[in-house]
Structure formats: C-alpha cells, structure tokens
Amino acid sequence: MQEHVQLDQKQINQELLSGVLKTPRWWLPAVIGLTIVFLTGLSAFGYMLNKGVGVTGLNRPVFWGFFMVNFVFWIGISHAGIMISAILRLTQAEWRRPITRAAEVLTVFSLMGALMAAPLVHVGRPWRADLWVFPYDFARGIWINIRSPFIWDPSAVMTYLTASTLFVMVALLPDLAIVRDRSTGLRRTIYSFLCLGWRGSPRQWKLQAVAGILLSALVLPVFVSVHSIVSWDFAAQIGPEGWHSTIFAPYFIIGAIHSGVSAVATIMVVMVWLWGWKKYLTPDHMDAIGRLLIVVAVTWFFFFFLEWVFALYTLEKAETAMRDLQVFQWPWNGLFLLFLITAFFFPVPMWMFRNVRRSFFWMFVTTISVNVGMWLERFLIIIPGLMRRSPMVFDWGSYRPSIIEIAMVVMTFAWVMLGMLLFSRFFPLIPLFDIKEGMVGRVLIKIGRRTVPASIRE
Amino acid sequence: MAQRSVLGLFTDVDAAADAMDAVAAAGFGQGEYEVLTGTPYPEGTFGEEEPVHKLYRFPLVGAACGFIVGVLLTAGTQLAFPLVTGGKPLLSIPPMAIIIYEGTMLGAILFTVFGIIFESRLPRLFMGAYDTRITEGYIGVAISADEERMESAEDVLRGAGADEVKRSWESE
Numbered sequence: 122m123q124e125h126v127q128l129d130q131k132q133i134n135q136e137l138l139s140g141v142l143k144t145p146r147w148w149l150p151a152v153i154g155l156t157i158v159f160l161t162g163l164s165a166f167g168y169m170l171n172k173g174v175g176v177t178g179l180n181r182p183v184f185w186g187f188f189m190v191n192f193v194f195w196i197g198i199s200h201a202g203i204m205i206s207a208i209l210r211l212t213q214a215e216w217r218r219p220i221t222r223a224a225e226v227l228t229v230f231s232l233m234g235a236l237m238a239a240p241l242v243h244v245g246r247p248w249r250a251d252l253w254v255f256p257y258d259f260a261r262g263i264w265i266n267i268r269s270p271f272i273w274d275p276s277a278v279m280t281y282l283t284a285s286t287l288f289v290m291v292a293l294l295p296d297l298a299i300v301r302d303r304s305t306g307l308r309r310t311i312y313s314f315l316c317l318g319w320r321g322s323p324r325q326w327k328l329q330a331v332a333g334i335l336l337s338a339l340v341l342p343v344f345v346s347v348h349s350i351v352s353w354d355f356a357a358q359i360g361p362e363g364w365h366s367t368i369f370a371p372y373f374i375i376g377a378i379h380s381g382v383s384a385v386a387t388i389m390v391v392m393v394w395l396w397g398w399k400k401y402l403t404p405d406h407m408d409a410i411g412r413l414l415i416v417v418a419v420t421w422f423f424f425f426f427l428e429w430v431f432a433l434y435t436l437e438k439a440e441t442a443m444r445d446l447q448v449f450q451w452p453w454n455g456l457f458l459l460f461l462i463t464a465f466f467f468p469v470p471m472w473m474f475r476n477v478r479r480s481f482f483w484m485f486v487t488t489i490s491v492n493v494g495m496w497l498e499r500f501l502i503i504i505p506g507l508m509r510r511s512p513m514v515f516d517w518g519s520y521r522p523s524i525i526e527i528a529m530v531v532m533t534f535a536w537v538m539l540g541m542l543l544f545s546r547f548f549p550l551i552p553l554f555d556i557k558e559g560m561v562g563r564v565l566i567k568i569g570r571r572t573v574p575a576s577i578r579e
Numbered sequence: 580m581a582q583r584s585v586l587g588l589f590t591d592v593d594a595a596a597d598a599m600d601a602v603a604a605a606g607f608g609q610g611e612y613e614v615l616t617g618t619p620y621p622e623g624t625f626g627e628e629e630p631v632h633k634l635y636r637f638p639l640v641g642a643a644c645g646f647i648v649g650v651l652l653t654a655g656t657q658l659a660f661p662l663v664t665g666g667k668p669l670l671s672i673p674p675m676a677i678i679i680y681e682g683t684m685l686g687a688i689l690f691t692v693f694g695i696i697f698e699s700r701l702p703r704l705f706m707g708a709y710d711t712r713i714t715e716g717y718i719g720v721a722i723s724a725d726e727e728r729m730e731s732a733e734d735v736l737r738g739a740g741a742d743e744v745k746r747s748w749e750s751e
Contacts (some may be wrong), residue, residue, distance in 0.1 A: 130617055130715050131716055263662075264657070264660065265656065266664065268664070280685045280688075283689070284688045290692075299617065302713075302715075303714075317696065317702035318702050318703030319703075320615050320709060321616050322614070322615055323613065323625075324698075324699065325699045325700075326620075327622065327629075327632070328630075328634065330619060331632070331634055331695075332634075332695045335638065335691055336691060340688070343688075346680065346681065554619065557617065557618035558618050561618055561621075562621070
C-alpha cells in the first residue's frame with residue numbers, strides 16, 4: 122500500500138457524504154429504471170401466482186430451474202460481505218477500510234434476493250412458506266420435519282440475514298452521527314434517532330472496536346454453515362446421484378467466496394466510476410483484491426477438479442449420465458465450455474498481470490466474467506443433474522425457462538442493484554470513521570531515499 | 580444541585596490531552612469528564628482511563644439461551660406428535676445439531692448486539708454538551724458536574740487553550 126493521500130476529517134466528510142447530502146444526477150434515473158425492471162418481475166410473479174407454476178418451464182423431471190439456480194447464486198454472492206469484512210477485520214488488513222461497508226451491504230441485499238428467489242417464488246405458493254417454521258396444525262401438535270434440509274436452510278439463511286443486518290447497523294452508528302451533524306430539520310431528527318445519540322466517547326469507540334472483532338468472529342461460523350447447508354439441499358437428497366458428494370459443502374463455500382469476492386471487486390469499480398472515490402479506492406486496493414481472487418479461484422478450481430475425479434472414478438451409470446450431458450450434449454456442452462472460460466480460464470490468467478489487477482476497467486470485466494461463469498456453474502449442476510437418465514425413471518424431459526422465470530431472475534438482479542443504490546442515498550457506502558482511523562494511524566517514514574506511509578497499530 | 584455540562588473544543592491532539600490533565604488536576608473526578616472525538620484514536624491518547632466493559636459475557640449468555648431454545652424446538656416439536664418417518668429415529672442428533680447450532684449462533688449474535696448498545700450507554704436521549712464540529716476533526720473535552728462548579732470548569736478549559744467553550748444549557 123504505497124499510494125496514500127493524507128486527508129483531513131472535513132474533506133473526508135465532504136467527499137464520502139457527497140451521495141448522501143446531495144442527490145447525484147444519475148441516481149434518480151437509475152432508481153426509476155431499476156424499479157421498472159423490478160416491478161416487471163413482480164408482475165410476472167403475480168401472474169404465476171394467479172395461473173400456477175405451469176407458466177414456468179419447470180416440468181418432470183426438472184423441477185428445479187432458474188429459481189433455484191438464482192437462489193444458490195445469490196447465497197454465494199452474499200458470502201462476499203463476510204469474507205471481506207470479517208476475515209480482513211480479524212487479520213487487521215489495512216486495505217479493508219474502504220471496502221467493508223459495501224461488502225456487508227451487498228451481503229444483506231443479495232440474501233434478500235436469495236430469499237426472493239427461493240421461498241418467495243420457487244415454492245409457487247409463498248403464503249404457505251410459514252409452514253417451514255410454524256406447525257401445520259397447532260391443535261394436534263403436527264410440527265415441521267426437522268430432518269429435512271429445507272428446514273435447515275431457512276434457519277441458516279435467516280440467522281445469516283439477521284446477523285449481517287445487525288453487523289451493518291452496529292458499524293453504521295458513528296457514521297450516522299456524522300450525517301446527523303451535517304443535517305438540519307426532520308432529516309437531523311431521523312438521523313439523531315438512528316444513531317442512538319452517539320457522541321464519540323472513548324467508551325463508545327472501544328465498544329465499536331470490540332464489536333467489529335466479536336461480531337466478525339461470530340458471523341464467520343454462520344457464514345460457513347449457510348452455504349454448507351445450501352449444499353446439503355443437494356447432497357442430502359434422495360434424488361440425483363451426481364449431487365451425493367461429500368465435498369459439496371467446502372466446494373460450495375469456496376465457490377461462493379469466488380463469486381462473492383468478485384462481486385465486491387465489481388462494486389469497488391462501480392463506486393469509483395459513479396462517485397469518483399479514486400482517493401479512497403486506489404489501484405492498490407484492486408491489486409490486493411486481485412491477488413486474493415487468484416488464491417480463491419485456484420482453490421475453487423481444485424475442488425471442481427476433485428468433484429470430477431470422484432465422479433469419474435466410480436463410473437456409476439447415473440453419475441456418468443449426468444457428466445455425459447454436461448460435456449457431450451448440446452446445449453449443455455456449449456454452456457459448460459462457456460462456464461469454464463468465464464469462471465476460470467479467462468479471469469485467472471488475466472489477474473496474473475499486474476497491469477490488469479491495477480486497472481479498474483479490466484477488473485470490472487474479469488469479475489463480471491467470473492459471476493457469469495458461477496451462475497452457469499449452478500445451472501449446470503442443477504439442470505443436467507435432474508435431467509440425467511437413471512433406472513426406473515421414465516420422464517426424460519429437458520428444461521427451457523419461460524419468459525416468466527427470466528423476468529423473475531432479472532427482478533432479483535434489479536432488486537440487489539436497487540437496494541445498493543437506495544442504501545447509498547441515505548447511508549455512507551464507505552465507512553468514514555474507519556477511513557479517518559486509518560488516516561490517524563498513518564505516518565510517513567523515511568526509508569533510504571524514499572518516504573513511504575506506514576500504519577501504526579496497537 | 581442540578582447537573583450541567585460544558586465543552587471545550589480543541590484542534591490539536593496534544594492540547595486536548597493537556598486539557599484532560601488540567602481538568603483532572605482541577606479536582607474533577609474520572610466520571611465527570613470525558614473526551615469526545617469524531618474518529619477512534621489509539622487508547623490512552625488523551626490520558627483517559629481504559630473503559631471497562633463486560634461485553635464478552637453477552638454472547639455466552641445469548642449462546643446458552645439459543646442452545647436451550649434450539650434443543651426445546653427440535654426435541655419438543657418431534658415429541659409433540661411422535662410420527663416415525665422412514666424408520667428413522669424420532670430424535671435424530673445430526674439434523675437436530677444443525678438447528679441447535681443456528682439457534683446458538685443467533686442467540687449469541689442477538690445478545691452481543693444488545694450488549695454493544697447497552698455497554699456503549701446507548702441510546703442517549705440528551706446529548707449534553709456537544710458540538711457538531713467534533714465529527715469534522717475537533718476534539719471535545721466535556722465536563723459534567725454540579726451547576727456551582729461550572730464556572731471553574733470553564734476556566735480550566737479556557738486555561739488549557741480551548742478554541743471555544745460551549746455551555747450545554749445554552750445550546751440545548
């Protein structure tokens with residue numbers, strides 16, 4: 122981290138609250154556009170409720186389609202916040218400072234997107250989703266079956282959503298006080314209420330620091346459990362043999378980190394392009410996250426390779442039938458090739474180059490590519506997995522998503538982007554107090570003929 | 580005697596630290612004054628005492644509560660209507676452990692957040708002596724004491740080189 126601009130607190134407030142205290146020109150058109158897309162998806166959902174799930178492309182034997190692919194995808198993206206925020210906080214990595222808030226907020230909205238994709242639209246009858254928690258019949262004491270992964274799943278996702286939302290709220294308190302101090306009238310009253318009367322005493326700062334560490338340590342095990350349980354939705358099923366893999370939990374987690382950290386890098390670039398925060402998010406930050414991505418991507422690829430080794434070593438018919446679909450049958454083979462290129466063989470070699478890692482444009486292109494690939498990865502696990510030909514199964518159908526499903530998938534993307542934009546209008550997307558703390562703890566030291574910034578840490 | 584507070588504003592860290600010493604030397608007790616900043620400084624920068632808290636107890640209590648609720652929910656619901664499915668045991672430990680684990684973690688996190696707010700002495704309904712410039716780099720030294728000692732408090736802060744001294748009863 123050699124690029125450093127020393128800024129005073131007033132300047133940090135002005136620059137990082139630019140989107141909160143004033144409305145950027147592009148903000149309203151962007152929000153209107155995304156709202157229209159979101160409402161279109163919502164209308165498609167209403168149509169499906171009215172007509173039934175027959176309007177989707179789901180049919181025997183492919184009962185899981187775009188909705189479940191999207192669910193797993195958004196759960197994966199949600200791991201961004203905790204990977205970046207909690208781990209980098211615990212290791213006291215200096216470059217975390219401008220990234221943590223955006224990553225945590227991305228977690229919250231992508232988890233909501235995941236909940237929208239699965240319990241809301243996938244079940245077909247969302248008004249019955251309450252039966253996942255409440256008994257079917259109170260009077261006779263008929264409760265939910267806790268042996269089902271579909272009960273573990275909502276309990277893990279809801280725990281994660283609650284934890285990550287509280288994590289964001291606690292870390293927001295000092296910044297809300299900054300906004301309160303720069304506001305007047307009703308706005309000031311609202312922010313005074315939201316920041317709970319924060320003053321900035323040593324006790325409050327101490328608790329804020331301990332909270333960051335403690336909540337990170339508590340949220341991390343939840344983060345691991347969430348995607349493990351999502352993988353058990355597949356691995357613990359009686360159904361597709363290709364899903365009965367013992368490595369699914371770590372494979373899903375590392376896949377989630379791969380797509381999640383890539384999404385954070387994308388958001389970082391978007392933040393620089395939209396708000397012009399070049400002083401805060403520098404090529405050094407992109408370089409750091411690029412290096413991290415290489416490690417994550419290679420680890421993910423190792424698990425992907427292992428999954429294939431385990432699948433081919435046994436040569437079980439049902440398993441090879443699924444692999445045959447993925448690799449030799451059109452259009453799955455085309456998608457499989459696209460998945461390999463976009464998720465690994467294009468971005469990873471690119472990240473080997475320092476100029477690519479330090480380029481906002483190329484980091485944007487490569488990280489978007491990763492998420493295209495990771496969406497396809499989930500698609501290729503689910504659809505060929507259900508389509509495979511196995512004994513005693515006489516429904517050998519394919520899957521073609523309907524326009525209704527496509528609209529609802531696009532709705533979740535619009536929702537996450539809309540959520541991020543709405544958040545950025547009312548709350549700072551870069552933690553101001555964290556940036557200021559970084560400035561306080563920085564001194565310039567002379568090493569030989571160079572003067573470089575060094576961080577003082579307790 | 581009514582409690583009142585005054586605030587001295589400083590631009591320099593060393594001056595604020597000297598002011599804290601001067602306030603202590605003037606006979607004000609540890610609980611009567613504090614430093615207010617817009618950013619976390621390393622502990623002890625202003626010579627203040629290290630805040631004592633019991634936050635670490637909260638997640639333990641929360642985890643215990645969550646664990647108990649998890650056990651009751653998983654065991655109780657299955658025993659309420661003992662329906663054996665697929666020849667599996669009624670109380671199966673692996674799936675129970677998953678729900679109990681999530682319950683334990685949820686309890687720990689909820690209690691931790693409650694603990695953070697409680698130990699930070701929030702919510703605070705009355706701000707007392709405060710200035711909005713604190714969040715743009717000024718350092719505030721606030722003294723809260725009996726009304727009759729306010730004059731002496733203001734003198735100490737002015738004597739320590741405060742850029743400005745504010746009275747809470749005039750700004751509220």
